[in-house]
Amino acid sequence: MGIHKEISRRDFVISTAVVGGGLAITATWSGAFAASGSTTPWATPTPANVGEFTPWLTIAPDDTVTVRVNSPDLGNGIVTQFAMTMTEELECDWDKVRVEYASATRDYLEGGVYSKGGGLSYFSGRSTSPGKMEIMLQVGASARERLKAAAAEQWGGVPVSEIEAKKSVLTHKPSGRTLRYGEVAVKAAAIKLETEPKPKPQSEWTFLGKASPAKLQISMITNGSLVYGIDVREPDMLYAAILQSPVHGGKLKSYDFDKIKGLPGVRGVAVVDPSEPRKMADDKVKSPFPLGLSAPQSAIAVIADHYWQAKVALDALPVEWDDGPGAQWKTTEQLNKAAYDAIQKPGSKVELTRGNTLEIIDKQAKVVEGTYLTPFNDHVTMEPLNGTARVTADRVDVWHPSQHSQQGFYIAAEETGLPLEKVFFHQTWVGTGFGRRVYGDDVRMVVAVAKKFPGRPVQVIWSREESIRQGRFRALMATKLKAGLDKDGMPVAFTSYSAGAKGFSVRGIPDGAYGVSIIPNVHITSEVLNTHFLTGPYRGPGYNSSAFFMETFTDEMALAAGIDPLEYRLRLYAKWPDAGWTKCLKEVAAKANWGKSLPKGRGQGIAISNWGMGGKPEAGTTVACVAEVEVSKKGDLKIVALDVSFDTGRIVNEDAIRAQVEGGAIFGVNMTLNEGLHIKDGRIVEGNYDQYPMVRMADIPKTIGVHFGGLSGHDRMGEIGEPPVGPIGPAIGNAIFRATGKRLRTTPFREHDLSWA
């Protein structure tokens, strides 16, 4: 784990009083607002009887340890992982540990106390990034030593070396005297050490990497008390139901408020006008992502005393839209055809070219070709988009289920024009994200609506239909792949011509192992279609589509070469300087009993992909999957088994990893079998689960085999949230081919006739 360059050991542990960056700010974090209840996760100022060791850590008189975390937990266990890392060094009682979300406002007011090293990597992203782990370990070690020093003082100056810290108790070994952490926390927090302790090496960890405790918030999930964005309840709160231009980029033409103004509870409407001027009070500060990514859509919201009243009134409100240029995309077929047409020839952008591909490709022993397409998908966050804001002349408060609270903080500042020290962003728990809540267009809309009703908190809730149709979709993408195989059946030349809706990412193809080095001659291009649909990151930008294309195609190459698909991949990746790939393949094949004999209608398929490698071996996370399917003669598909192996390098929490792989695999099943949005007159057709189905309990295997034998032990801890999704779809598709002889080159599979005779 490398030391973060910008920050010295000392900087982690200095106390809080620094006020930021030479700015003339008189506001302080404490005194900004009152503390709130314990099921709300946003940080509130530390009371005087609680010891604040650094902005990351406090200890209360009753020994409660509060760890402040800046990345939201989306179900991935990230806050628990942070707290475990801190606990490893702090030697506190795990049962006394709780977490809070660090405040972006405080970060700003106190000179970047939570974000030194850059916004993006700090208020979002994973818990195992070396920089974050290092901070937690250092803060824990320092607090432990300061607690010992405070106890030593209390005991009349006994040598610190005679004191042991364990399970939140300090023991003077020679005399047997004890003190609880909470008894000396305030005193300890004020101590400055001569030299900061060095965290122990990983080999001496006793908790991290050993224990797999349940997530810290589980008890609040099981009794229903955990506060998600939609559960925020502020005094005097109003509710809003929102409707944005059904064709993205369109404009509100007219509406007739008179028709609804007598309905129960209705207070009024708020119109969001994208052309209204918006400006940061301080335009020198830089947000983690460009603020333009959260640009507002033309919208109208009805505000009422209760949400149901707002929704009923909105449904009854006559509204007319000017659709704008997006209406040119009349049907799904029209858009698919545009994509297919565009990939018949090289695209205008060359992504990667090597060797003399175009001259030699057709002269090889065999030529394999295939055309593939993946549609627009929505994240379908389980908690529909929502948020709450109160705007007054001199302050804005936002309570939000964000995936990046620092980005949301800047957006709220721009939308209100208030200076940053008057913006208070309170991060709530989040009911899934998958990338949907990163750019903050949802934050923007909430503040834009609430500012029309100044002085009262307004909770804006997207209906499920609105949440899906106003997504920031995974972009539609098509590709034509072609390979020239030598006499041994292995590829020597490869072309990939891709086209996609605005915002699509082709990078999985040039950055994958084929692109980087396995095939000597490659030519990879792309072309962007002129579409208006709003797009965004979806569990690994571009990754899932390219994994589906490349791994389906690899199977087609293996078939043409007459070589078993596993054997073919082992030969291909033998040339790739990252042993984790073949290790994962062998592991998953062994565990799934690859090659067992199956009757017609049953089949196994294999696939492998990597997210995060960025064109490099021994980077990112490699995942391999073997799927077994059964297809009835009528064409009903059943997934019989899914086995997954992976290589993140190393891991720290086995059960947390297992849960993530299971969840990722199920997400992959749904994406491949079910998900695809359709278009009519520039609008998205699907609105709710009746049209955009989700897999349920009965649709997936009873257990998902998660196998750890693919781990290479390489010195990295790759992330595990996004990678498992990639190989699932192609493994299932390849299995369907073996079961039925039908090759599926587009998703979702539910649109294909799988019947066989």
Add this chain to the structure above:
Amino acid sequence: MATALKVNGKQYTVDADPSTPMLWILRDNLNMTGTKFGCGIAQCGACTVHMNGEAVRSCQLPLEAAANAEITTIEGLTSDNKHPLQQLWAEMNVPQCGYCQAGMLMAAAALLKDKPNPTDEDIDNYVTNICRCGTYPRVRAAIHRAATMLKS
């Protein structure tokens, strides 16, 4: 219009349009936010509560139909978080984001009342809730274990 309700053993009177779904009555009028909104069309199960002991999707249950019934929400499943399902949910690390889990627990609790020895098929049929995080294998395993726990 005032309607009398009994939720988690307590009497309430709410003043709302009688056609308002119980989901919103619970969340907005009674401030019981454990019951979640997921779809509003009886598809996802996030809003599952018990009415007279049976699992129902409260987004499709009008206030007037709930009057005079015994409604139980996640907040009232137990007072101490110690239902075998709640305990196993923690022990087996079932939830991921947790948003669907109140509905899962209410559906599972109703199943166990009806069928103390549920088969895999019973689970498939009773617990048809959607979980976008993909906790299905753990939900299934925890229900089986809870059934064993309840027997002893």
